[in-house]
Each structure stands twice: as structure tokens, then as C-alpha cells.
Amino acid sequence: MPHEAILAELDRRREAARAMGGEDKLTRRRENGQLNAEERLAALIDKDSFYETGLLGRSNFSAKTAEKSPRDGKITGFARIDGRDVGVVVNDFTTMGASTGGTNSKKMGYIRKTCTEKGLPFVHVGESTGARLPDAMGSRGMGTMLGNDTTQFRRMRDTPWAAAALDTSFGSSAWMCCCSDFAVMKKGSIMSVSSPRLVSMAIGEKVDMEELGGWRLHAEQTGLIDHFVDTDAEAMEVIRQFLSYMPSHNGELPPTAAVTEGSGQDQERILDILPEARTRVYNMKKIIEVIFDAGSVFEMKARFGKSAVVALARLDGKVVGVIANNPQVGGGALSAEACRKIVDFTVLCDSFNIPIVRLMDTPGFVVGTDAERRGAPGHIMNFMNATCLTTVPQVTVICRKAYGRAYVAMGGGAHNDTMIAWPMAEISFMDPVFATSIVHNRRPGDEGFEEALAEIQKDLEVWDMATIFSAHDVIKPQETRASLIRILDIHRQRRSGGIGQHLMRTWPTSQ
Template identity: 65%
Template sequence: MAFEALLAEYAARRAKALAMGGPEKLAKRKQAGQLNARERVACLVDKDSFFESGLFGTSGVYPEQADETPTDGKIAGFARINGRDVAVVVNDFTVKGASTSATNSKKIGHMKRTATERGMPLVIIGESTGARLPDAMGSRGMGLLLGNDITQFRRTRETPLATAVIGPSFGSSAWLACLADFAVMHKGATMAVSSPRLIEMALGEKADLDELGGWRMHSEVTGLVDQVVDTEQEMFDAIKRFLSYLPSHHNEAPPDAPVAAGSGEGMRDIMAILPEKRTQVYDVRKIVRCIADKDTVFELKPRFGKSALTALARLGGKSVGIIANNPLHRGGALDADACRKIVDFLVLCDSFNVPIVLLVDTPGFQIGTEAERAGAPGKIMNFMNAMTLVTVPRLSVIIRKSYGRAYVCMGGGR
């Protein structure tokens, strides 16, 4: 048969690539209750929709490592999520800890460029030990890996970027999560610039994984992740739901959805939720759930900047972004974290044509030494500037009070 030898070689190389890091490493993951990279692809995308790109990629710096680096530790391709085209990158931790190399950086770059050019969201499932050593060392390594494309982490927000942080996520996994429009973190994961091992070698510091970059750190202190989940399936579901509120690219409107039965019925309960006394606190989430279509409120950064709520939701089947002061925390006074959280959300909504509804009930900005140490004046000015630059429609509803400069920041005035 013609080309028999070439076809046999192709089949062998394909089988090698699909086997990832080999049966022993895959078995260890299964015993630990962890999905492997290809199982994650299958859980994330529509059935039989994944078309892989770069299947035969291997280490480009050390060709002798080709047999040890199937797909070079990052599985990339195109697929559909709920019927919509997406680009996908999933790190394969069984291949050199999914460490970043020259070859797999090119794969990520190709996915980013194609997603932008073709107008489709990009989803990245991160789990990585960081830059591959010794590949990134010396003039050759730095030139190939670090200096070959200085735009590799440029973010233009032309298409949505959603990321997941699962397991150890150092280096590029952390960079991409910080760039994302939506980052979901699995409990037990760690996200940081570098691993505890490297920190101990460089600084002599023994770093605890949770203190270094655990889910509490990034959901409550840094605000770098938008949601935290307990299971991998919840992680995939969160990404799918986030994308359902947004268009595929910045030149189209967000998709509509059917209005769920029972939507609007909660409006009759609003006056029972809202206290008559302006000094009495309440949880604004209850009011938001009354206003939005039933079961459509998708809150972002719920553990960070708690005196403000930011959530994607639907009104009459249309995607909206909801920003609300929450008197349950600090009486609704806006601190530095709340200001930063709102600015992040304004950027998201304005980038992807999502109208904004502001529910206002605030005594103003937090004052005092704590606020100044947190850089409150700078955060307030960023907030005010961002609000003046918003181009999407916005509706501001003053529920009880709106004082001082916070009145302008929360959509007041002309």
C-alpha cells in the first residue's frame, strides 16, 4: 500500500501524543481523584466538537526530549461550548508539569491570535509549574521563550477570556488568570508567581501553599479570582455560565435567553426587605434577586470588596451588569477594594456591550487611616474616571441614600 510506512509513523506519533505523560502518571492522577487534561477538555466542550491544533508539538529547545514532551504539555484546539465556537488551551500536568516552553508558548499565542481574528472566546485551564528549566535559562532560552514575542500577554479585550486555576498554577498560568475577564479557582489550588521550592532556593523562605496563593488569599485579599468552587465540574459549569452572558466578540450584542417562569414575582417582596430606617442594614443580594430574571444572578468576586456587589444577570432575557452598594458590609461605604472591584466590572461590561444597572445606597467612601493605607484616593479616582468612560447604557437607581463624591461614582449627575 502506498505511503504505508508514513501512515504507520503518523499513527504511532498520534498515539504517543494522545497518551499524554504515560499510563503511570495518568494512573496517579486518577487515584488522587483528578481529571487528566483530555478528560477536562471532554467535560468542558460540546461532545465530539474538539479539533486539536499542535498535536505533534514537542520541546523545541532540546529535540532529544521529543519523546518526553508529547503536545509539549499543553493541549490546544477549537471546539464549541453550548453550540458556540471557542478556542481552548488545557495544561497537561503529566508532561513536565505543563511547564512553559518555547513550543507551547507558540501554541497559546496561536490560540489567542486566532480567537481574536475569528471572534471567539478563549478558555484556558491552568495547572503549571511555571517556566521550564533549563529551557528559559541563558541567552538562547530567554530569547526563544521570553523575548520571542513580547506581546504574548497583551490584552485587548476584543473577545472574552475565561480561565480556571486548578492545582499548582505558577508562571504563565498565573499571568493568564490575572489577565482574564473571568477566573474561577478550585479549592486546593495555588496561584503565585513562583513555586515554594523556587522561593526557598532564592530567598530561604519556606512558604505555605495556602498563604502563598491559596483560594482564600485570592478570593478575599487580592481579588484576583472571581469565583471559588469545590469540584472540577463546578469549575466547568461556572465557565460555561459566564460565557452565556457575553457575546463571542466585542462587535456583537450579548445573546438573549428565554425569561424563566416566575421572573418578576419577587418584586412584591422588595418593600419587606428594605428597612424604613436609613441607618438599618440589609443584604442587597435579596433585592437584586427580586429584580433580576429568576435564577440568573451570577455574582463575581463575592468575597472581595464586600461593601459592593457586582453580578451578571438578566432582565427580560437581556444580559445586564448589576452594581450595588451592600449596606450589610461597612454600611455600604465604598472602600478601596470595592472601588477596584467595581472598576474591573465596568471594564468587563463596557468591553462586551453589557448595559449596567446601579443600585445605590451608600453613605460615601470609607475614610480613616485604614482607607488611606489601602490607597483609597487613587482607587476612587480610577473609579470615577472609569465611570465617565463607560459607553454602554447605564441606569442608576437611588434606593435610600447617595452622598458626596460617591454619588457621581455610582452613576449620579450628567
């Protein structure tokens, strides 16, 4: 065959592949305000940076399915985000519902394997119906589809993964969100193991889509999703933002950015936010915004375990992880959900060489029958274990209350490189009101309670801890930013080039 004819045939096949599911389906998406796979890819990556692999891949189940499966429903390849190489998979829902088949499984596996071996971040943009039937049915289907992916869904892979759950996200789209370091979901989408139709057949009753896997479920109850947005374009931007805090792999440091204008100004505002009365609550998020570089705070799981705050941020241009109690919610007492959130974030930071700053103000862990039913003891021990295994530089700031074992879990005692405290810090085994009731058998309102409480409170002040050098320094709240910058510079890991030991690299991403 002449060269011209062969090249023309290649062009024809390329054009057919890029047509995705056809103009009718693409038009319907536009009318519904949905981006298609190509448009999502363009919003995610740097312009003209995409190198596609598997463009000509199609279903290998039968000639009939091959004809209607351009790219086998998955756009896969490599691109750049903010100038850095990444591996990308974008599901094309217009092609067989982006269902998982034999060919596209090989395509996705190739991208993940290359990212792991070459030290590239991996991004999966999901919208899918799950496993493709009848391809997956029977022993041939199972032998082809399952059990052959050698990618480890753990941080052992050493590169950051990000995923999106958009619109209908069943099967692989859900799996990728659950085993990624960061997951974003568009409101109005549904993410679950299987479709409501299949679940309804399995359990014999009709299932509501929102209750099965709606965004509020994942925001407030499962904690499987880190961020929520309103549009496809916002989801792509949030993934870009997350990756801006991450190294390409765990053998390098996170990227440094220029210090944003206004950072560090008006640190006295902390005193306006922090109440003088020890029993009054406040929003720790406002203090975090003052301390860290302006506009750099990237909170994760904001609606899950709300008595704790976890966020990536920058301090003098360098990436840090922030773990804080938020007294505005439950007085800052740590629920089982808050423990899960902190553990997940701790492992993320330690895995990718991100120093941790903890801002402590907690009366302890949430107790009671409901907490026990939620497995609080196990989550508390996981929390303790993660804190003890952390090998990146870590600084603890005792802002106000530091009671009981929560003091240790939040980085108190020997579980930090430096521990500093504000003068209003209170440290004890339990809340002084409870201690007064137990030690002096007096409750609020009883005669002599206030005198007994005052006696107990004398022992809570930070001065005794500073005297025995269990607190390395006592500072004014408005000195916190400057102190943290200097302390983290001192504890920079010079011998290892800033790389931690990654003792939690096999810890699962979804607990």
C-alpha cells in the same frame, strides 16, 4: 515508503501524543480525584466539537526532552461551547508539569492570535509549574521563550478571555488568570508567580503554600480571582456559565436567553427586605434576586470588597451588569477593594456591550488611616474615571442613601442615561448625623440634637431632586423591574447596533 506505512506512522505518533504523561501518572491523578487534561477538556466543551492543533508538537530543546514531551504538555485547539466556536488551551500536568517551552508557547500564541483576529472567545485551563528549565536558561532560552508573543493582554484584543487555576498554578497559569476577563480557582489550589520552593530559596525562609497563593488569599485580599469552586468539573461549568453572558467579540451584542419561569413574580417582596428604619441594614443581594430574571444572577468576586456587589444577570432575557452597594457590610460604605471590584466590572461591561444597572445605597467612601494606606484616593479617582468613560446604556436607581462623591461615582448626577429613585431615597453631601454635628455643633445625646437632625433631614428627601428634574422619576420599589426593562429598551443604541465606543478597551484586566 508505501502509503500504508506512512499512515501507520502517523497513527503511531498520534497515539503516543494522546497518551500524555503515561498511564502511571494518569492513574495517580484518578486515585487523587483529579481530572486529567483530556477529561477537563471534555467537561468544558460541547461533545465531539474539538479540533486540535499541535497534536504532534514536542520540545525542541533536545532529543531527550522531545521523547518525553507529547504535545509539549499543552492541548490546544478550537471547539464549541453552547454551539459557539472558542479557542482552548488545556495544560497537561502529567507531561513535564505543563511547563512552558518553546513549542507550546507557539501553540498557545497561535490560538490566542486566531481568537483575536477571528473574534472568538479564548479559554485557558491552567495547572503548571512555570517556565521549563533548562530550556529558558541563557540568552538562547530567553531569546526563544520570551519577548516574541505579540498578543496584547488587554481588552484591545476585543474577545472575552476566561481562565482556570487548578491545583498547582504557577507561571503562565497565574499570568493567564490575571489577564483574563474572568478567572475561576478550585479550592485547595495554589496560584502564584513561582513555586513555594523557589520563593523560599529567593527570600531565605520557608513559605507556606496557602499564604503564598491559596484560594482565600485571592478571594479576600488580591481580588485576582472571580469565582471559587470545589471540583474541576465545577470550574469547567462556571466557565461555560460566564461565557453564556458574553458576546463572541466586542463587535456584537451578548446572547439573549428565554425569560426563566417565575421571573418578575412577587415584586412586593422588596418592601419586606428593605427596612423602614433608615439606620437598619439589609442584604442588597436579596433585592437583586427579586428584580432580575429568576436564577440568572452570576455574582463575581463575592468575598472581595464585600460592601459592593457586582454580578452579571438577565433582565427580560437580556444580559445586564449589576453594580450595587450592600448595606449589610459596613453600611455600604465603599472601601478601596470595593472600588477596585466595581472598576474592573465596569470595564468588563463597557468592553462587551453590556448595559449597567446601579443600585445605590451608600454613605460614602471608607475613610481613615488604613484606607489611605490602601491607596483609597487613587482607587476612588479610577472609579470616577471608569464611570465617566462608560458608553453602554446605564441606569442608576437610588434605593436609600446617596452621600458625597460616592453618589457621583455610583452613577449619580449626569453619569447615567436615566436616574430613578425610590421615595425613601436620601441624597446629601454627607450623613445627616455628621452634618448636624458640623453645622449645629451638636452630637447625639446633646440637648437639641434631635431637633437639629430633623431639620437637616428635611433637605435629604428625594422630592427636591425630582422637582428640579435631577432625578428623572420617583418610583415604588416594586415598580423597579418593569421600569428598568422599559428604560433599557429606550436607551438601546440603535444607531450603533448596540455597540459601545469602548473607551476603556486598553484598561488592564488586573489593576
